[in-house]
Amino acid sequence: MKNKKIKISGIAAAAGSIFMGFGWPFFEMMVHCKKKKNLTKKKWFGLAHIRMNHPRHKFEKEYEDGKAWCREQEMQDWYIRSMDGLLLHAYYLPAENAERFVLLSHGYKGSGFGDFAYTARFLHEHHCSLLFIDQRCCGESEGEYITFGAKEQYDVQRWAYHIAEKNKDKLPIYLYGESMGAAAVLMASGHSLPQEVRGLIADCGFRSMKGQLQDIAANWFRLNWVELLLFRVDLFCRICAGFRMKDADTTIAMKTNKRPVLFFHGMKDTYVDPRNSRYNYSVCRAPKELVMIPEARHLCSAYEDPELYREKLLGFFKKYDE
Numbered sequence: 015m016k017n018k019k020i021k022i023s024g025i026a027a028a029a030g031s032i033f034m035g036f037g038w039p040f041f042e043m044m045v046h047c048k049k050k051k052n053l054t055k056k057k058w059f060g061l062a063h064i065r066m067n068h069p070r071h072k073f074e075k076e077y078e079d080g081k082a083w084c085r086e087q088e089m090q091d092w093y094i095r096s097m098d099g100l101l102l103h104a105y106y107l108p109a110e111n112a113e114r115f116v117l118l119s120h121g122y123k124g125s126g127f128g129d130f131a132y133t134a135r136f137l138h139e140h141h142c143s144l145l146f147i148d149q150r151c152c153g154e155s156e157g158e159y160i161t162f163g164a165k166e167q168y169d170v171q172r173w174a175y176h177i178a179e180k181n182k183d184k185l186p187i188y189l190y191g192e193s194m195g196a197a198a199v200l201m202a203s204g205h206s207l208p209q210e211v212r213g214l215i216a217d218c219g220f221r222s223m224k225g226q227l228q229d230i231a232a233n234w235f236r237l238n239w240v241e242l243l244l245f246r247v248d249l250f251c252r253i254c255a256g257f258r259m260k261d262a263d264t265t266i267a268m269k270t271n272k273r274p275v276l277f278f279h280g281m282k283d284t285y286v287d288p289r290n291s292r293y294n295y296s297v298c299r300a301p302k303e304l305v306m307i308p309e310a311r312h313l314c315s316a317y318e319d320p321e322l323y324r325e326k327l328l329g330f331f332k333k334y335d336e
Contacts, residue, residue, distance in 0.1 A: 037246025204267025
């Protein structure tokens with residue numbers, strides 16, 4: 015009898031390990047950040063969905079020129095501590111005759127010099143002092159896990175207060191995010207923010223981590239039993255990374271935020287489905303505008319229709335600076 019129980023326990027343990035094991039590779043790929051393994055990043059960029067949606071696919075010159083401009087600027091290093099003790103880094107670029115501060119929150123496994131390469135110069139030339147934050151686990155910031163906004167929202171909040179401390183002239187502050195960085199900015203708006211924060215700009219932001227991973231698992235990798243897979247991933251997020259997938263969701267913040275929001279999304283985006291921005295726009299109860307660019311893919315709206323994109327940005331600033 016004793017041997018039978020031991021055998022049953024062994025079978026149950028093995029079955030449990032197999033069940034959980036199917037979720038581990040997806041968690042490792044999507045959540046566990048391997049900063050020192052460049053080969054992983056190259057393989058990730060090799061996916062067709064990433065290639066087609068990256069600005070390099072159609073706008074390589076503009077993208078690389080923007081990155082080169084960023085690298086040429088003399089920027090200051092800023093640091094803060096996250097709520098869970100990570101040392102977070104940002105590059106600060108002051109503007110002459112500055113009229114506002116703009117926090118730039120980059121996307122998934124990205125960088126400010128990449129995601130905002132094309133727009134940063136335009137903003138700076140229009141009197142915006144810029145703070146290029148390195149999201150946790152990216153650039154010079156510490157961290158081991160990407161949390162799809164669950165913890166990044168609090169990092170954005172802390173950076174906003176850090177800007178406010180430095181902002182002796184009480185200039186308007188705007189929180190501008192792209193992709194996952196946009197979702198983090200939207201989530202941050204559900205928490206207390208400095209009075210100087212006048213508005214949010216969200217380009218191609220998703221609604222939730224769960225929804226984004228559902229789309230990736232089903233549409234990119236053609237995986238079956240997506241709900242069961244995400245259940246396993248959520249367990250690993252809780253055990254290893256200290257957050258729940260449901261913590262990365264914009265819904266509550268959009269229903270409580272009172273600050274104006276300018277949404278952008280490319281209608282041909284197959285990285286973050288445009289329905290995400292439509293949803294965020296629909297539940298947002300603050301003053302809002304949604305700008306959909308017909309031919310643009312992911313984060314390509316500023317490249318595809320720069321005149322309209324820049325007009326909307328400057329109009330947003332003009333309307334809410336005072």
